[in-house]
Amino acid sequence: MGRRKYELPKQKNTFGLNITSMTDMFTILLVFLLQTYSTSDVELIPENGLRLPQSTTSTNPVESIKLTVSKELVKLDKTKIADMKDSNFEAKDIDPNDTNFILPIFNELDKIAKDEKLKNDPAVKEGRILLQADASLPYSTLRKVMYTASMAGFPQLKLVTVVGN
C-alpha cells in the first residue's frame, strides 16, 4: 500500500497585517506629544546635574544670552568659561581688586557686547541674560554673576525656573 503524500493547503503569498491596535497606540502617543509640545521660541537645555528652582511664574523665556551657573562650572551658551569649587568661583577667576568681579564672565560678555556682528541683536542691545543657576547656590555666588553681568552691560537678568507650585 503506497503512502499517501500529505500536501499543505495552498496559501496566498501575501497577508493583511492588522494595524488597528498600532494606530490606537500612535494616536495616544500623538496626543501626549501634542500636550508637551513646546511653543517657546527659545531652546533651553539644562546642564547635567543642574537643579533649577521651582516657581509659579508664567513668563515664557525670550531670546537672550544664555548663562549657566552650576555647582561645577559656568557656561556661556554651550561653552564652558570657568570652573566652580564648593559652589563658589575659583580664586584665579576673581579680580584681586574687586571680589565681586568674575573675570572670565566679564571677558566673554564684553566680547559679545563689543561684537560688531551682534550690534543689532535685541538681546545684546537691551542687555538681556537668561540665567540658569542651581537652586542650591548661595546668593553670594549669584550676586557676583549679577554684578559682573551688569558691569559688562547686561543689566536685564531673567532667572530660569521650572514650573511648579
Place this chain on the structure above:
Amino acid sequence: MRRGKKVRINHEYEFELDLAPLLAVMVKLVPVLLVSSAFVQMMTIETQLPQVVQQAIEKNEKDEKATHISIEVKEKEGVKIVVKKNDGKESSEIVPKKADGTYDYARLHERLVAVKQQNPEVFKVDLSPDGNVSYNDIVRVMDEARRSRDNNIRFPIMDKLTNKETQTDYMFPEVTFANTMEG
C-alpha cells in the same frame, strides 16, 4: 420586451478600513513632536539689575514720588519687610523663621498682602538677601511677593486709558536686587 435585471444590494457587506496611510502620517509626526517636546517646562522670572551709573539717579527720582518697599531675606532671623513712605516715615516687621529653620512663606505672603493693601500703587520691591541664603529660597520669596494666591483678594489699579479703576491680583511683580553692587 425583456424586463431589466433587478439589482440586489447586499446590506450586510463588510469592508476593512485602510489605516496604512494614517499610520504613515503618524509615524512621521511622532519623531517631529518627540524632538520639539518640552518634558520639563521652563519659565523665567524677570528682574532688573541696578545700572552702574544711571541707576542712582533714577532711583532717587522714583523715591521722591512713591513709597519704597524692600524685602531683606536674613539667613538667621527670617524675612524683614521695610516700608518707607514718601514723607520719610519708616516701618518694618520681621516674619521669623519656623521652628524647623525654614522660612515661613505662608506668613510672609499674608504680611505682603497686608502691605500691598496699604500701598496699592506700589508694584516694585527691592530684594536684599543675605549672602548665604540659597537661590531656591530667593525664588520662593519672589513667588510669594508676585501675586495674591487668594482669588478673593484683589488690589485696585487705575487704568490710565479709560480712567477707570480695575482690580488686579498682582502685588509686587517687579523685583530689583538692591544689594548687587554692595561689596
